[in-house]
Amino acid sequence: MRRVAKPDYPSFARELGHEGTSAFLVELDAAGKVLSTHVYETSGWSEIDEAARDAALRTTYNPQVFRCRPVAGTYLFRADFVSS
Numbered sequence: 001m002r003r004v005a006k007p008d009y010p011s012f013a014r015e016l017g018h019e020g021t022s023a024f025l026v027e028l029d030a031a032g033k034v035l036s037t038h039v040y041e042t043s044g045w046s047e048i049d050e051a052a053r054d055a056a057l058r059t060t061y062n063p064q065v066f067r068c069r070p071v072a073g074t075y076l077f078r079a080d081f082v083s084s
Contacts, residue, residue, distance in 0.1 A: 001059060001060065001061050001062060001075070002032075002060040002061065002062055003059065003060045004055075004059050005054075005055040005056075005058035005059045006055065007051045007052050007054070007055035007079045007081070008051050008054070008055070009048075009051065009081050009083075010047045010048065010051055012047070013045060013047045013048055013051075013081070014081075014083045017083060018043075018045040018047070018048055018081070018083075019043075019048075019081050019082050019083055020042075020043025020044055020045055020048055020080075020081055021041060021043055021078065021079070021080050021081070022039075022041065022042060022043040022048055022049045022051075022052035022053075022078070022079050022081070023039075023040040023041035023052070023076055023077065023078040023079070024037045024038065024039060024040055024052060024053055024056045024076075024077045025037065025038045025039075025040045025074055025075075025076055025077075026056050026059075026061070026074060026075045026076070026077050027072070027073075027074050028061050028063055028064070028072060028073055028074065028075060029063070029072050030063050030070045030071050030072050031063060031070065032060070032061040032062050032063040032070070033061075034056070034057055034061070035072075037053055037056055037057065037077075040076060041078075043081065048081050051079070051081070052077070052078075052079035052081075055077070055079055056077035056079075059077060061075055
């Protein structure tokens with residue numbers, strides 16, 4: 001990854017004590033551009049999952065490399081939400 005975007009923890013979710021881990025499988029083209037995202041692991045809270053997905057889409061990725069050439073691939077983006 002070139003730059004990891006930090007997820008925005010929804011304030012109402014934090015206030016309600018909603019916590020969890022959310023993970024998305026991110027499909028990339030050979031330039032590292034996001035083609036799609038798919039839920040890999042849900043936190044159990046839709047607002048947290050959506051915040052993680054938004055961060056996965058804002059993150060910039062390096063493409064995978066095969067035989068010294070960039071190729072399409074996948075990346076697992078994971079975000080932990082814990083209220084303090």
